[in-house]
Amino acid sequence: MSGHHLLAGFAEPEKLIAAIEKAREAGFYDLEAYSPFAIEGVAEAIGHRPTRIRLVMAVAGAIGAACGFGLQAWSAIIAYPINSGGRPLFSWPAFMLVTFELTILFAVVAGFVAFILRSGLTQLHQPLFAAPNFHRASHDLFFLRVTVDGDANAARDLLQGLSPIVIDEVPA
């Protein structure tokens, strides 16, 4: 987020999606939408790339599985071999459960951490919160944020033409 921003709040998701298309047609590309709930198609309309959070989770899950199985096999065979009724030390079927639990645990913790970090949720205050109506983005308004590089009036006119409920300026 750089430069100067305008926020237009719409009453319904359909209007937001239409506004995104209009804004893109008019040549605005640094756009972002803010809404009280997840709306199918908004991220695509803006042009966000698909998230790779599942890839992170898959890799972390694989690491969890390897760590879990490796730890059990190593400690049961090398570090602390327990002869329990003559059963084989490398009794791998018995190790599968802990391996499975750690797969899930690693994947979910990594997914959560990735979600928090990538979404910037370590920063408790955002400049957007200073906009007078932005508190409604978690309630009943669907905002489109436009970055203004050149002519501020052109951007404002464009947004006015989309019949928003409010237009806010994000204080720099």
Place this chain on the structure above:
Amino acid sequence: MSGRPTTTPDQAADQTEARQGPLRGPAEYLPEPMSYEAITSEVMNPLLMTRVGRIWWISLLVSLALTVMMVVSILWLFANGIGVWGLNQSNIWGFAIANYVWWIGIGNAGTLISSMLLLTRQRWRASVNRFAEAMTLFAAAIAGLYPILHLGRPWFFYWLMPYPNTMGVWPQWRSPLVWDFFAIASYLIFSLLFWYTGLIPDLATARDRAAPGLRRALYGFMSFGWTGSASDWLRLESFYKTAAAMAVPLVFSVHSVVGLDFAAGLAPGWAETIFPPYFVIGAAYSGFAMVVTLAIPIRWAFNLQGLVTRSHLNVMGKMLLFLSLIMTISYATEWFMAWYAGSEAERDLVLFKFFGAYAPYYWLMLACNCVIPLALWLPVVRRTPKLILGVALAINLGMWLERILITTTTPSHGHLPSSWQIYTPTIWDWTLWFGTLGFFTLLFLIFVRLVPFISLHEVKQFDWQRRRG
């Protein structure tokens, strides 16, 4: 609660049905299309503005007193050892392990319900998933206490953890008790993250709606600066749905391991291959019953009949009925296998269940788990809050009795007649048990005052999709 409208939403729904015929599809679960304002204030107003009623304070005091009783029971146990319970030479598990199984069963259902309904696109889950997940967290945390208390030397519980130590000792990985530790710990962390992820956007709503001051600062901190941008929603949904897909096998594994604790015991009535699935079904059953038990007081206390409708109760009633039938088949399978396998000890144990020292409890359990829930065949029972609450309470009791009986019947009547001993709980068994019930209630009472107890963003999404058709 004051300011109750003259017609309740239940009556309004009756009137609508009288005019237009029965509601179908999404309309069942959200009878009136609601404005965003209405949805937000329905959940946020009780949370932020209204003064809590006397009922809440009385409940809080009662549950606080019970929590003190729990703490005293634990201190008494620490001071005197596990001999204060009714344990004896044969019954070494007793109430502690039975209650552990019961609590973890309840703890399983919240996440199971929430994730299964998400994966099967049952959007009506939005009204119940939040408090079902909270129930999971509290119940699983309490469940985790019991095995530790039962250890005898509880201060060594961390020996279950694999860590390099000066003794050079590592856990016995072939033991279901070690599996238990990993299953419960993973499940608790998983449930916490899953629940909190869904909660972040609603905490942001609370932040934006609270008056400036301590509450706003608290919600601002808890919501991590959530803005609701499209890219954040994309990540949240991606993570949330993937986690939900992993939750289902995780839940199954957790209670399967609890079943294996018993099945690995090589005793009549325990060493059965049916145990893992039987325990999973039992967990889902008692957990669903607990969700109904909590949903009805909440919808009444906070006037949520428009969000938690009788159609929600109806579908949960059908689910309970279905699970009840599977429980009945599971019991019948146990009896049949005992006879068919031909082991004297197994056959004798089944006779002991029906006619032995614990017989009255066994019959009561069968009545609560297999017979009373048959009332749910009747639509009127499923749709009348008081009646379905009665059935759910019966199931809670029945499933608790089942856990107690599983834990005590086999040790009381094992292979060796010379060690047949009956389990008699002492006063400390009971105080700890009721104490944890009070603690659970206390946590729940605080929960409904602290965080949005209905998933606002999902209800709004559901409402929007519904209006769009």
